[in-house]
Amino acid sequence: MFAIVDIETTGGNPLHAGITEICAVITDGSKVLQVYETLLNPGYSIPRNITALTGISQEMTDKAPVFAEVAAQLHHLLHDKIFVAHNVNFDLGFIQQEFSKAGFSFHPPKLCTVKLARKAFPGRRSYSLGNICGNLGIGIQNRHRAGGDAFATGELFHQCINQLGHAEVLKMAKSTRRKISVPPALSEDDINRLPDNPGVYLFIDQQGKILYTGKANNIQKRVRQHFDVKRGKTALQLERIHKIDFQLCGNELLSLLTEAHVIHKHWPEWNVSGKHVVNKYAIYRFPTQSGYLRLQTEKFRKGSLSGIPFPRFRDAKQTLGRMLHEHDICPVLARSQGRCYVPGCYCENPSEETIATHNQRVEEAMMSLQEQKNRILVQGEGRKTGEKAVILIENGAVAGWGFTEEHQPEIEMVACIEPKPDIPETRAIIASFLRQAKTENKITYQIISLN
Ligand SMILES: [Zn+2]
Numbered sequence: 001m002f003a004i005v006d007i008e009t010t011g012g013n014p015l016h017a018g019i020t021e022i023c024a025v026i027t028d029g030s031k032v033l034q035v036y037e038t039l040l041n042p043g044y045s046i047p048r049n050i051t052a053l054t055g056i057s058q059e060m061t062d063k064a065p066v067f068a069e070v071a072a073q074l075h076h077l078l079h080d081k082i083f084v085a086h087n088v089n090f091d092l093g094f095i096q097q098e099f100s101k102a103g104f105s106f107h108p109p110k111l112c113t114v115k116l117a118r119k120a121f122p123g124r125r126s127y128s129l130g131n132i133c134g135n136l137g138i139g140i141q142n143r144h145r146a147g148g149d150a151f152a153t154g155e156l157f158h159q160c161i162n163q164l165g166h167a168e169v170l171k172m173a174k175s176t177r178r179k180i181s182v183p184p185a186l187s188e189d190d191i192n193r194l195p196d197n198p199g200v201y202l203f204i205d206q207q208g209k210i211l212y213t214g215k216a217n218n219i220q221k222r223v224r225q226h227f228d229v230k231r232g233k234t235a236l237q238l239e240r241i242h243k244i245d246f247q248l249c250g251n252e253l254l255s256l257l258t259e260a261h262v263i264h265k266h267w268p269e270w271n272v273s274g275k276h277v278v279n280k281y282a283i284y285r286f287p288t289q290s291g292y293l294r295l296q297t298e299k300f301r302k303g304s305l306s307g308i309p310f311p312r313f314r315d316a317k318q319t320l321g322r323m324l325h326e327h328d329i330c331p332v333l334a335r336s337q338g339r340c341y342v343p344g345c346y347c348e349n350p351s352e353e354t355i356a357t358h359n360q361r362v363e364e365a366m367m368s369l370q371e372q373k374n375r376i377l378v379q380g381e382g383r384k385t386g387e388k389a390v391i392l393i394e395n396g397a398v399a400g401w402g403f404t405e406e407h408q409p410e411i412e413m414v415a416c417i418e419p420k421p422d423i424p425e426t427r428a429i430i431a432s433f434l435r436q437a438k439t440e441n442k443i444t445y446q447i448i449s450l451n
Helices: 049-053 058-062 067-078 088-101 113-120 129-136 146-164 166-172 188-190 219-226 251-268 313-326 331-335 350-372 409-414 424-439
Strands: 004-011 018-026 032-039 082-086 110-112 199-204 210-216 243-248 279-285 293-297 308-310 374-382 386-396 397-405 446-449
Touching: 004 049, 004 067, 004 088, 004 146, 018 049, 018 067, 018 088, 018 146, 032 067, 032 146, 049 243, 058 088, 067 088, 082 088, 088 110, 110 113, 113 146, 113 166, 129 146, 146 166, 166 350, 188 219, 199 219, 199 251, 210 219, 210 251, 219 243, 251 386, 251 397, 279 350, 279 409, 279 424, 293 313, 293 331, 308 313, 313 331, 313 350, 331 350, 331 374, 374 409, 374 424, 386 409, 386 424, 397 424
Parallel strands: 004 082, 082 110
Antiparallel strands: 004 018, 018 032, 199 210, 199 243, 279 293, 279 308, 374 386, 374 446, 386 397
């Protein structure tokens, strides 16, 4: 039995987008037996161009159920069928992500109708759904709606089966799990039981010592990559792994912080030093004899609070350049390199006032990067639907983290925080996160200033 599935989404990446509509057409390969179709509340706002493409508007999905509400019914329908879609990895990726958030494991065999159509009808100009269907005389009603596309894909699938034969098509169904070499002390089931969610995993030896820790958006998938037979590049001594442990984190940022803490505390043998984010360089400001504050990129001094840490020299240097530009700071006074090229720069008229202006701009530039005077909460995805992860940042340090239900007031969010020791690695991770948050739209995180 096959499930022909099509989804509409708010974007291309399952980590940053949601499903607005799903349709599953169940077929035995020659006739349609059952149809499941529903709009879904994606949990994201729908970009205007997507509404224009699909005709699915915010109002339509606001009243629709969220995926978690239909997950049990949908899992029951799909789990024992071969999953078929046009560009199957796209639809399957979203659906696996949603199932795992809702607590369901979903690893059906998969078939792609793009591949099937290429084989059944070679030499066509295009295999996009619209073009190949047009080419084969398959009409699509409601193109770019899940139902319209799923029915057309189903018809295309039936034609491929007619052309290639049932047995040949079944042979092309791929397991969604790759073959792995399991550590001898463990069973395949131990691996299959690992969650498909963001967090850290730990390889533990017979004595209970942590050999290795890593962070992943999908713990099981990442662990499987370590044991992948085909890649075969891992130099892991599989026989030393006696247990795999994990901690769910809900989102990438908290996974990074947790990984840093495990490495800092246990210094696992296989975690090569420096592989994770460490402060290597920092921007420092210091006064010169002439009274002007100078800015410099240097090796990070451990435990130093005055510098702004960066994992790489290049990042620090680029940021320093941007700081000077954005805050109209004289590059010569701040860096004492070369001649000033800024027309009408204040450095042309040195005075007490010039010093004050210059130093104030330097301080402002540092402050705007540092955010150190703030208590900040960062809220991200939790370990399951309806839960949020909360990270508390105080004076640039990660003070701790915890989990709460959705839509809690600030006081509840602060109350859930479990304190963590301040270590330079988490300071660098959070500094880099906050810097990125200024320029990129970190849609899955919310940054809340507490003062
Ligand atoms: Zn100047």
